[in-house]
Amino acid sequence: MDDTESTELVKVSxxxxxxxxxxxxxxxxMNAMSFDLVVPLxxxxxxxxxxxxxxVVVLTGAGxxxxxxxxxxxxxxxxxxxxxxxxxxxxRAMEYLSDLVLALRAMPQPVIAAINGPxxxxxxxxxxxxxxxxAASSARxxxxxxxxxxxxxxxGISFLLPRAIGSSRAFEILLSGRDVDAVEAEQIxxxxxxxxxxxxxxxxxxxxxxxxxxxxxxxxxxxxxxWSSMEINSLEAAINLESRSQxxxxxxxxxxxxxxxxxxxxxxxxxLD
Numbered sequence: 313m314d315d316t317e318s319t320e321l322v323k324v325s326x327x328x329x330x331x332x333x334x335x336x337x338x339x340x341x342m343n344a345m346s347f348d349l350v351v352p353l354x355x356x357x358x359x360x361x362x363x364x365x366x367x368v369v370v371l372t373g374a375g376x377x378x379x380x381x382x383x384x385x386x387x388x389x390x391x392x393x394x395x396x397x398x399x400x401x402x403x404r405a406m407e408y409l410s411d412l413v414l415a416l417r418a419m420p421q422p423v424i425a426a427i428n429g430p431x432x433x434x435x436x437x438x439x440x441x442x443x444x445x446x447a448a449s450s451a452r453x454x455x456x457x458x459x460x461x462x463x464x465x466x467x468g469i470s471f472l473l474p475r476a477i478g479s480s481r482a483f484e485i486l487l488s489g490r491d492v493d494a495v496e497a498e499q500i501x502x503x504x505x506x507x508x509x510x511x512x513x514x515x516x517x518x519x520x521x522x523x524x525x526x527x528x529x530x531x532x533x534x535x536x537x538x539w540s541s542m543e544i545n546s547l548e549a550a551i552n553l554e555s556r557s558q559x560x561x562x563x564x565x566x567x568x569x570x571x572x573x574x575x576x577x578x579x580x581x582x583x584l585d
Contacts, residue, residue: 322352323374324360327513330367331520332360332421339375345409345434347388354412361419367528368520369419371442372426372513373435381433381456406466409434413441413468417539420532422523426516427451427494427503437467440476443535444519445503447494448512453502459489475542477501527567527583533557 323335334356336343343349360366373379390405416423416438425442433456439445458464464486474482477500485492494506507515523531537557541550562568567583574581 319352319356321349322356324356326366327370328517328521328524330365330524331370331517332363332366332368333370333372333513334360335372335374336379337374339373339377341383341386342375342377342380342430343373343435344380344383346383346386347390347405347408350409350412351391354408354415357412357415357419361415361421366421367524367531369421369423370426370513370516370520371416371423371438372428372516375429376450377429377435378425378427378431378451379435379438380430381435384460410467413437413472416441420535422520422531422535424516424520426512428509428512430454432456434467437469437472440469440472440502441467443538446512446516446519447497447503447506448509449494449506450509451494451497451503451506453485453492453497455486455489458486464489473502525580527561527565527585529565529585530561530567530583533561 321337323333323337325333325335327333334353336349336353338344338346338349360369387405390401390408393401393404396404422444423442424444424446425439427439427445427447429448429450430452431439432454436453436455439453455464455469457466469486473486476482477485481500492500492502494503497503498506505515537550537553540553544550544553565583565585567581567585570583571581
């Protein structure tokens, strides 16, 4: 991928070696989810996922917000709706939005959400689809559906939020529709840490560079198994899955031996997978 590949509403750059930054670029609307933004965002996710030179992804928003959720003034139309009735268009729209969450999860690279401001409604859901979340001090979260007379449940939040913070807190946040500020988000485990706004991207890049120092197959399988283990209800099944992925890397690469050599030589390992 070139150092910068952009559309008007989604920018993709390489701020560090092997680290891709995907930026939602609609700051005048707080990066609200119109289909004019959603379509190129999905295309950017797919393109970056297929790029073998990208080992870690950082997702953020331009301006003062991460993503304000659905655009209530100008949502645009989803692609491929010619000849459809209203009900079918509504289903297509929800499927297309929800596929963003599944696409982030399916990326082989770890995804770090750099939450630079409000993450509201679908924006909160989008942040929860990332593997790691780092919040700026100005970040806040809200499940906006409930405050708009709808259900709070959308884009996978009924699955993701209870697993991140526990069911009791998830019920309270989704049903009350209240704001969760960055400090509380860190305290309850919605984000891994809260940092000053001006340090957000640099800290995410440092985290990404640390991950880039490890085996690519190791990080890919760690992400896959963690997500898969969230969906199974058996400790034994999780252990079996872990064991098979661990043995795969152990027996098919020289990574473990290289780690021992590097530790003995007091140098960083060079994992060739």
